[in-house]
Amino acid sequence: MGDCALIKHAPPPAKYGGRHTVTLIPGDGIGPELLTHVRELFRFCCVPVDFEIVSIDSKSTSDDDMNNAITAIRRNGVALKGNIETNHNLPPSHISRNNILRTSLDLYANVIHCQTLPGVRTRHRDVDIIIIRENTEGEYSSLEHENVPGVVECLKIITRKKSLRIAEYAFNAARQNGRRRVTAVHKANIMKLGDGLFLQCCKEVAAGYPEITFDSMIVDNTTMQLVSKPQQFDVMVMPNLYGSVISNVCAGLVGGPGLVPGANYGKDYAVFETATRNTGKSIANKNIANPTATLLASCLMLDHLRLHGYASMIRKAILATVSETRLHTADLGGQGTTSEVVQSVMREIESKGPRTSEQI
Amino acid sequence: MAASSAALSLPKVFRPVLGLGRSGNPAKVWAAAASCRREKSTFVPPPAKYGGRHTVTLIPGDGIGPELLNHVRELFRFSCVPVDFEVVNVNSSVATEDDIHNAITAIRRNGVALKGNIETNHNMPPSHKSRNNLLRTSLDLFANMMHCQSLPGVQTRHKNIDIIIIRENTEGEYSSLEHESVSGVVESLKIITRYNSLRIADYAFRLAREKGRRRVTAVHKANIMKLADGLFLQCCKEVASGYPDIQFDSMIVDNTTMQLVSKPHQFDVMVMPNLYGNVVSNVCAGLVGGPGLVPGANYGTNYAVFETATRNTGKSIADKNIANPTAMLLASCLMLDHLRLHDYANMIRGAVLTTMNETRLHTADIGGQGTTSEVVQSVMKNIQSGGPLTTEQI
Numbered sequence: 001m002g003d004c005a006l007i008k009h010a011p012p013p014a015k016y017g018g019r020h021t022v023t024l025i026p027g028d029g030i031g032p033e034l035l036t037h038v039r040e041l042f043r044f045c046c047v048p049v050d051f052e053i054v055s056i057d058s059k060s061t062s063d064d065d066m067n068n069a070i071t072a073i074r075r076n077g078v079a080l081k082g083n084i085e086t087n088h089n090l091p092p093s094h095i096s097r098n099n100i101l102r103t104s105l106d107l108y109a110n111v112i113h114c115q116t117l118p119g120v121r122t123r124h125r126d127v128d129i130i131i132i133r134e135n136t137e138g139e140y141s142s143l144e145h146e147n148v149p150g151v152v153e154c155l156k157i158i159t160r161k162k163s164l165r166i167a168e169y170a171f172n173a174a175r176q177n178g179r180r181r182v183t184a185v186h187k188a189n190i191m192k193l194g195d196g197l198f199l200q201c202c203k204e205v206a207a208g209y210p211e212i213t214f215d216s217m218i219v220d221n222t223t224m225q226l227v228s229k230p231q232q233f234d235v236m237v238m239p240n241l242y243g244s245v246i247s248n249v250c251a252g253l254v255g256g257p258g259l260v261p262g263a264n265y266g267k268d269y270a271v272f273e274t275a276t277r278n279t280g281k282s283i284a285n286k287n288i289a290n291p292t293a294t295l296l297a298s299c300l301m302l303d304h305l306r307l308h309g310y311a312s313m314i315r316k317a318i319l320a321t322v323s324e325t326r327l328h329t330a331d332l333g334g335q336g337t338t339s340e341v342v343q344s345v346m347r348e349i350e351s352k353g354p355r356t357s358e359q360i
Numbered sequence: 361m362a363a364s365s366a367a368l369s370l371p372k373v374f375r376p377v378l379g380l381g382r383s384g385n386p387a388k389v390w391a392a393a394a395s396c397r398r399e400k401s402t403f404v405p406p407p408a409k410y411g412g413r414h415t416v417t418l419i420p421g422d423g424i425g426p427e428l429l430n431h432v433r434e435l436f437r438f439s440c441v442p443v444d445f446e447v448v449n450v451n452s453s454v455a456t457e458d459d460i461h462n463a464i465t466a467i468r469r470n471g472v473a474l475k476g477n478i479e480t481n482h483n484m485p486p487s488h489k490s491r492n493n494l495l496r497t498s499l500d501l502f503a504n505m506m507h508c509q510s511l512p513g514v515q516t517r518h519k520n521i522d523i524i525i526i527r528e529n530t531e532g533e534y535s536s537l538e539h540e541s542v543s544g545v546v547e548s549l550k551i552i553t554r555y556n557s558l559r560i561a562d563y564a565f566r567l568a569r570e571k572g573r574r575r576v577t578a579v580h581k582a583n584i585m586k587l588a589d590g591l592f593l594q595c596c597k598e599v600a601s602g603y604p605d606i607q608f609d610s611m612i613v614d615n616t617t618m619q620l621v622s623k624p625h626q627f628d629v630m631v632m633p634n635l636y637g638n639v640v641s642n643v644c645a646g647l648v649g650g651p652g653l654v655p656g657a658n659y660g661t662n663y664a665v666f667e668t669a670t671r672n673t674g675k676s677i678a679d680k681n682i683a684n685p686t687a688m689l690l691a692s693c694l695m696l697d698h699l700r701l702h703d704y705a706n707m708i709r710g711a712v713l714t715t716m717n718e719t720r721l722h723t724a725d726i727g728g729q730g731t732t733s734e735v736v737q738s739v740m741k742n743i744q745s746g747g748p749l750t751t752e753q754i
């Protein structure tokens with residue numbers, strides 16, 4: 001599980017004493033409890049990261065909470081978040097909070113690395129796909145209007161600048177991770193101008209990376225191939241909506257929403273969360289949620305902060321825990337609780353060598 | 361009519377596929393269309409022409425379409441199905457729309473069509489619309505229905521899947537309305553209307569009731585596209601209140617696709633706008649065994665067009681005798697059901713399923729080494745052995 005970040009910019013310098021400050025947004029549903037476990041784990045392992053907690057009340061209609069959160073992230077440069085619920089019953093002018101965060105901070109690349117984990121039984125083996133999804137435009141522009149009653153027009157925006165940017169990101173990430181092939185996913189046979197532009201930008205960027213094979217596939221064929229032969233895919237790049245669908249399909253293939261971490265990268269900021277962005281309202285506070293995705297997301301964050309030693313340590317412990325079927329949570333078909341999993345991770349870390357508090 | 365009686369006097373085996381439709385009476389078709397109501401269950405297929413034979417438009421399309429449709433015609437001739445095909449070719453490489461308009465006129469005349477997929481060349485300018493899309497919107501084939509069932513004999517990772525997917529077929533993201541107001545910025549319009557959403561929801565619930573289904577799930581992305589998918593969802597809810605015997609729930613499309621790959625048995629009937637329908641139907645086709653196995657049907661108020669569910673041209677395997685004919689054969693059975701020729705439909709369907717049980721005959725897409733012709737021969741053998749010779753049944 002390598003570092004998929006585009007290492008173009010240096011993370012914010014460590015503050016006094018070599019400790020980083022990271023914004024933490026608990027979110028709703030299972031977010032708060034899982035992030036509490038992350039903090040517990042970091043404290044136990046003496047990870048030099050302090051969390052600045054910014055709560056967002058999803059029920060209020062004012063934007064103050066969001067603005068505070070965004071300012072905090074701008075200040076710290078890095079954040080770890082749970083998903084913020086979007087209430088369907090509020091008027092359409094109330095835009096999804098997660099979406100506002102992504103667009104204000106211009107986190108243009110959503111990177112999800114789907115890998116079959118040893119110890120988790122799935123129908124497909126050896127899945128190893130990196131999905132790079134454009135995160136700020138496309139169908140998620142929130143531009144809709146009803147000119148004539150009963151007829152709604154929803155705008156999907158594709159721009160040359162952002163398509164080039166995400167394609168650059170994808171090929172660069174592929175090169176850095178030693179990947180052979182990038183597949184662009186589109187629907188240009190129907191949306192000729194929109195997805196046609198996206199595809200064209202990908203082709204232009206591909207010309208500058210001769211060692212990487214570039215091909216394209218229509219989104220419906222892609223989803224069908226994913227459920228029958230997912231091993232054929234390597235790196236995939238796509239606009240926003242297809243990215244949502246495909247990342248969920250891939251998460252389902254490797255074991256479910258509780259296992260896959262996701263990262264949102266921008267030029268200056270990075271925000272880490274679970275890949276499938278579920279609030280998990282129905283299982284909140286019952287101690288049955290799977291903490292693996294959130295814990296692995298925190299490892300991605302540590303990698304981003306160049307704290308690779310801690311990241312590998314925690315990651316190894318998590319993988320060792322996931323291998324134990326006894327500790328599998330309900331979503332993987334077991335009966336373990338969240339706290340048991342976290343305890344096991346801590347025990348693994350403790351047993352692996354000298355106590356971490358002595359390493360510093 | 362002289363031509364028809366002359367044709368009928370020929371031995372059945374050698375009866376050519378004449379374009380009897382051309383000499384048919386258009387008044388009959390229009391009368392039937394005018395008298396039929398919107399409900400699918402009471403829709404009256406076009407009356408059989410002279411001698412109890414129906415005329416169906418056949419559009420070969422590109423890729424594997426022509427060869428598979430030839431097999432369908434062969435099979436129908438062998439089984440003495442009282443259907444004549446009016447073949448209309450559509451050349452996908454020319455830029456004029458005459459071919460497709462001829463095809464549309466033929467379908468209006470006959471009311472029913474069986475088609476292969478017509479290729480859309482990406483290199484043509486954007487004004488060159490997808491022919492398949494043009495056909496669907498001109499004939500207002502608003503409902504695309506796809507029944508994904510695990511076939512016995514085909515090994516898949518999930519067993520006993522039985523999902524009906526109803527997809528809005530004319531609007532949504534497929535409106536082909538795009539423009540580039542500012543260079544480098546493309547706006548693509550997704551249209552959702554109340555009228556079409558109510559119509560498709562009504563179709564879905566009515567179908568669910570007819571088939572004795574318990575649950576309808578609407579698939580949407582209303583947390584992001586609040587007005588558009590919000591309107592769709594609202595229309596579904598309104599229609600749902602008129603069907604208290606059927607449970608209605610909704611699910612966001614990304615969660616749906618994830619649930620489909622892990623627990624597909626929770627789904628019963630699903631209704632959704634155009635693009636999600638495309639993705640979800642392909643995922644389900646993949647779950648039951650691939651694009652070679654699932655037939656699809658496009659229904660409108662007055663017309664019905666049958667094709668494979670995943671609409672692939674299959675260019676790379678064209679003319680190599682390795683394509684899987686099952687989807688096309690099952691699509692022709694759906695067509696026969698639509699024409700109320702249920703006996704023939706069940707006979708052919710039974711034979712196809714029996715053939716599917718034999719792993720020896722599986723084609724390359726389901727992991728075997730059989731050829732298309734072997735599969736079709738086997739279907740014919742099954743029909744022949746299934747009872748008295750069909751030529752004697754009439």
